[in-house]
Amino acid sequence: MTKSQVSTSTTFGEFFRQKRLSLGLTLRAFCERYGYDPGNISRLERNILLPTLSDEKLAGYASALKIERDSEEWVVFHDLAHAAKGKIPSDLRNDDEIAKMLPAFFRTMRNKKIDKEKLEKLIELLKK
């Protein structure tokens, strides 16, 4: 993805995920290959976890995503990481987004349906 291909609404997380998918790697395959924690990469891709600004770590991600040093993609990748740092993660998710992520079907192993209190708890979890 070059700078011109990245829309202004693209986030670091979405850019990361698209690059990973373009390499034909599932979340599991990517994390196994490069030794990352899948939970952290998932949160990074959802912009729940802010990207590090450490050059070394960003370079590690870039290398895993096959982004060439000093290429246009490299610049975009770093720009998005810096832009993400200025945002508050919870601001990135509005109620509509969370509502779409709620389970289509919800029944627990104990056969209990969801109540309001549980729903609120689930919404909090989806933000993390």
Place this chain on the structure above:
Amino acid sequence: MKDPASITLQYVIQTANSFLNKYHPTLSIPVPIENIVELNLNIRIVLIRDLVRNFGINAFISRAFDTIVIDDAMYSRQPDRIRFTITEEIGHLFLHKEWYKENGPKSFEDYLKWQEKIDNIIYSYIERQAKTFAGLVLMPKSCVNREWTEFARNNNLSIPCSVYNLPDTFPDVAQKFEVSAESILVRLSALKLVTVPDGFWKKTKR
């Protein structure tokens, strides 16, 4: 759009076969379900913490049918179980999405009321159909027949054989499909390759 109450086993089999024909025609095993989900169907895998602890569920597909949310720890520690769970969620996508879009909650406000009022019987159909779909997809009939014939030959087993005569190496077959021993046993039983007496599942679940 099919009402879950009117979905037959034959329809679930057809849907699973169409799915395999389209997304994994080579029928190699293990079926690369995570690749299909993320790379072909472009469904987002999202891991969150404490889903099991707080809600007693491993995973769920979102209302928009574009995301599968999975318990973080389970994803890492029990990949075979998660493969089955993911495929169940895909079963909802292929079997129930249209019905849900038509009959499911239309707004966030409506969501709780809908969950409350949905008939338990319909819910049990939905869950069972998704589970069946997962078994059919992860353990395609021709692959199970082939693998079981070889296993039976190597272990001097008759076909069908009783579940009580299975050797200790039986889970090796499950491993080839990257599913649990229980899942493959259910499939073998359905294909009449292994006989399971009445009440067997109740005994093993206790």
